[in-house]
Each structure stands twice: as C-alpha cells, then as structure tokens.
Amino acid sequence: MQGRRRQARKILAIDIGAGTEDILLYDETKNVANCVKMILPTSSIVHAASVNHATTLGRDIFVRGYTIGGGEFAASVMRHLKKGFRVIMTESAAYSIRNDLDEVKQLGIEVWRGEKPPKGFRGEVLNISEINLKELDVFLSKRNASLSDIDVVAIAVQDHGVSPKGISNRRFRVEKMREQLSRRRRPEDFAFKEDEVPRYFIRMDSAVRASKNQFPKSKVIVMDTSIAAIAGCLQDTLVAEAESVLAVNLGNGHTTAAIVLKGEISAIAEHHTQLLTPTRLKRLLREFADGELTDEDVFNEGGHGVAFATKPPGLSKIDVIAVTGPNRHLIEKTGIEAYFASPAGDMMMTGPMGLIAAAKRKYR
Numbered sequence: 321m322q323g324r325r326r327q328a329r330k331i332l333a334i335d336i337g338a339g340t341e342d343i344l345l346y347d348e349t350k351n352v353a354n355c356v357k358m359i360l361p362t363s364s365i366v367h368a369a370s371v372n373h374a375t376t377l378g379r380d381i382f383v384r385g386y387t388i389g390g391g392e393f394a395a396s397v398m399r400h401l402k403k404g405f406r407v408i409m410t411e412s413a414a415y416s417i418r419n420d421l422d423e424v425k426q427l428g429i430e431v432w433r434g435e436k437p438p439k440g441f442r443g444e445v446l447n448i449s450e451i452n453l454k455e456l457d458v459f460l461s462k463r464n465a466s467l468s469d470i471d472v473v474a475i476a477v478q479d480h481g482v483s484p485k486g487i488s489n490r491r492f493r494v495e496k497m498r499e500q501l502s503r504r505r506r507p508e509d510f511a512f513k514e515d516e517v518p519r520y521f522i523r524m525d526s527a528v529r530a531s532k533n534q535f536p537k538s539k540v541i542v543m544d545t546s547i548a549a550i551a552g553c554l555q556d557t558l559v560a561e562a563e564s565v566l567a568v569n570l571g572n573g574h575t576t577a578a579i580v581l582k583g584e585i586s587a588i589a590e591h592h593t594q595l596l597t598p599t600r601l602k603r604l605l606r607e608f609a610d611g612e613l614t615d616e617d618v619f620n621e622g623g624h625g626v627a628f629a630t631k632p633p634g635l636s637k638i639d640v641i642a643v644t645g646p647n648r649h650l651i652e653k654t655g656i657e658a659y660f661a662s663p664a665g666d667m668m669m670t671g672p673m674g675l676i677a678a679a680k681r682k683y684r
Contacts, residue, residue: 330469331679332538335476335548335671336362336450338391338572339646343456344664344672345465352664356465359668363450364391370446371396380406380443384435387415387526388450389477401428406443408432413448415522419482419489451475451530472539472683473531474511474675476548478573479523492520494615494625497588501629505584507551511543511678541682543675546576546590551674553642554580555663562639566609568658569670570645574624575601577608579632586630589613591623598653605656609635644670 329349335342341363345356367388374381381400394417401407408430411421418424421431432438437445457467483492496518500510512518514532517525524542531540543551549569553559559567565580575593579586589608596604607613611632615625641658643651644667651658663673 329471331472331474331676332453332467332470333474333476333672333675333679334451335545335675336389337478337545337646337671338362338364338389340668341450342668342672344669344676345460345467346672346676356460356463357666357669357672362389362391363448363452364389364393367446367448368392368396370444371400374444374446375400375403375405377444378405380408380441381446382408382432382437382441382443383413383446383448384410385413385446385448386450386530387412387523388448389523390416390418393448397429398427406430408438408441410435412526415526416448419480419522420485449530450477451527451534453531453534467535467538470535470538472541472679473535474541474543474672474679475524475527475531476543476545476671476675477523477527478545479521481518481520482522483520488619490619490624494588494590494627497590498627501585501588501627505586505629506681507547507554507578507580507585507674508678508681510547510551511541511675511682513682514540514542517542539683541675541679543678545671546571546574547578548671548674548678549644550576550578550580550585551677552663552670552672553644553661553674554583555670555673555677556642556661558659559640559642559661564633564637564639566605566635566638566641567661568605568641568643568645568651570643570647570650572646575645575647577605579609579638581630581633587611587626587628587632589618589626591618591621593647593650595622596650598650601650602654602656605641605654606635608632609638 331346333344341360343358480489483489553567568577642661643658
C-alpha cells in the first residue's frame with residue numbers, strides 16, 4: 321500500500337572489520353540458522369594486494385572510489401610511497417588514509433579533485449570500495465539466493481569521525497558516544513538511517529552512498545562496528561535473559577566495553593586492545609563496572625575514554641559478562657568468569673546480528 325511504512329523483513333547485514341567482512345543475509349521467513357552466512361577477507365586487505373602488485377611492477381598509482389578502512393590498505397600505500405613511487409588519490413579515497421586531508425598531503429600523497437587521473441599519468445588506476453553489493457548479488461544468484469528484494473542493507477564500519485582541528489579524534493569519538501547516551505541509550509539507537517549520518521562520519525557516509533548507488537531501492541543503516549558487536553551480544557539467548565550485562569568486544573584494534581541495564585547502555589569505555597595486558601584488562605573492567613574508571617585514565621594510557629550515563633551497579637552485581645571479538649581469548653588470562661556470546665550460534669555473526677536488531681528497530 322502506497323505511503324505505508326516499509327518493514328525490514330529481508331536484511332543484508334555486513335560487518336566490516338580489520339581482518340574479515342562478516343555477512344548475514346537475514347530472511348525473517350527462515351530459521352536464522354538456515355540463512356546465508358559468509359566470512360570474507362576485508363576489502364582493505366584485498367585492495368592492499370592491488371597496491372602491493374603495483375609496487376612489484378614499479379608503477380605509480382592513482383586511487384579513486386570510496387572511503388574504506390585504512391588498515392592493511394593504508395600500510396601498503398605508505399610502503400609504496402617509501403619505495404619512491406607516486407601516489408595520487410581522490411578526496412574520498414584519501415580519507416581512507418587519514419581523517420584530515422592536510423595530514424594525508426603531509427605524508428607525500430597527492431590529493432586530487434576529479435575522478436580522472438592527471439593528464440599524462442601512466443601508472444596503475446585503482447578503484448576502491450568496501451561495499452560491493454553487485455558482485456555479491458552475482459555470486460548469490462548462482463546459489464538460488466538474491467539481493468534484488470532486500471529491504472535494508474545494514475553496514476557496520478569503524479569511523480572515528482573528522483574531529484575539529486586541534487581535538488584528538490580519540491576524544492572526539494568518545495564525545496559523540498557521550499552525546500548519544502544523553503539522548504537514547506539502546507544499542508540499536510546508535511545506528512543511523514541513510515539520511516541521518518552526521519557529516520563528520522565520512523566513512524559511514526561513503527558506505528551509504530556506495531550502497532545506494534548499487535541498490536537504490538533498498539533502505540540503508542550504518543553503525544559503528546564496536547556498538548554493533550555490543551548490540552549483537554544482547555541477541556544471544558542467554559545474554560538476552562539477563563537484566564544487567566557487561567558486554568565486551570575484544571577487537572583487533574579496539575576493546576569496547578558497555579554496561580547494559582534492562583536493554584539500555586549505562587556506560588561505555590573504549591581502549592586499544594594492543595595496550596591491554598591481562599592484568600590491565602582485568603583492572604579496567606573492574607574499575608569500569610564499579611564506576612571508578614575515569615576518562616583521563618583511559619585517554620592518558622593511549623585509549624579513547626569512558627562515558628557514564630548512570631552510575632554502574634558494580635561488578636559483583638552484574639548478571640552476565642558477555643565477551644565477543646577476535647581477541648576474546650584474552651579474557652581467559654584475566655581470571656574473570658565470562659561467557660562467550662554466540663548469537664545465532666556463531667560468534668562471527670555477533671556484529672551482523674546486532675545490525676539486524678538495529679535495522680528492525682529503525683524500520684519497524
């Protein structure tokens with residue numbers, strides 16, 4: 321019926337991390353165990369291979385396309401530069417290296433306006449994107465599946481945001497989380513519809529544009545990977561029954577912890593995983609759950625920070641400590657009794673399941 325609100329019945333959830341891209345093609349008419357699931361190498365790694373190939377050939381590169389996660393791709397570009405080769409990038413592509421284009425230029429990368437290489441350029445032209453829906457559709461169509469009737473494309477990427485000059489992007493990231501906690505506190509509320517993405521979240525905006533360019537009729541939501549993982553933990557059957565949860569995502573780059581009380585986030589803390597020894601991780605989680613951790617504590621250690629919406633109940637009063645993420649094994653070395661969340665029976669689906677919960681909430 322025309323004018324009726326479109327519900328999210330079929331959702332393509334794509335959680336893009338540093339190492340893998342976790343995909344779930346959710347169909348509410350099916351048991352989730354029978355839905356299509358895929359774990360693929362993340363696009364940053366794939367595009368890094370193209371840069372490495374150009375380095376081997378001894379060719380300059382012109383990079384255009386969308387903003388993607390830096391990671392391996394950014395590292396390969398820097399190696400290419402150090403070899404003495406020329407690197408030219410369009411503005412959108414250049415944000416994959418840094419959130420500040422002045423910093424990108426200082427690295428020796430030429431930032432180019434326009435989608436065509438400079439006149440006389442004879443190097444390799446690379447097109448980058450981390451949203452490749454048409455390629456995925458071709459693959460699925462050969463296996464009796466399709467994206468043609470997708471209601472919502474739900475995407476999770478990590479986006480620090482473009483912070484104002486002179487302000488740390490670590491502080492900026494936590495400040496935006498703090499602002500959200502002052503409004504609505506369900507994890508799903510941290511997702512953005514396609515027309516809600518703040519201008520400072522360039523990578524999220526790029527993901528929306530890439531999706532709409534390929535499948536214009538499908539709605540889009542975007543969400544930060546860390547919060548998608550927290551939302552996904554709550555989709556685990558055991559975790560969903562608890563009134564108080566300490567959800568921890570031990571990612572490759574970030575460790576994000578959230579205290580969730582009756583479905584709402586009470587507090588968020590975020591650190592860098594590589595800086596956390598088992599001893600420090602144990603103390604961090606205890607101090608966080610007890611309300612003793614400060615923003616300065618985390619920031620001065622090289623992490624991001626902490627934001628409290630309400631006073632935490634204390635670690636001893638938490639019903640479940642739910643852990644997910646590729647480095648979840650680190651919790652075992654702390655001596656903390658924790659539960660490994662596996663929504664839909666698969667830890668790798670934690671992010672996608674969080675995205676699906678967000679899509680259902682956004683497009684009820």
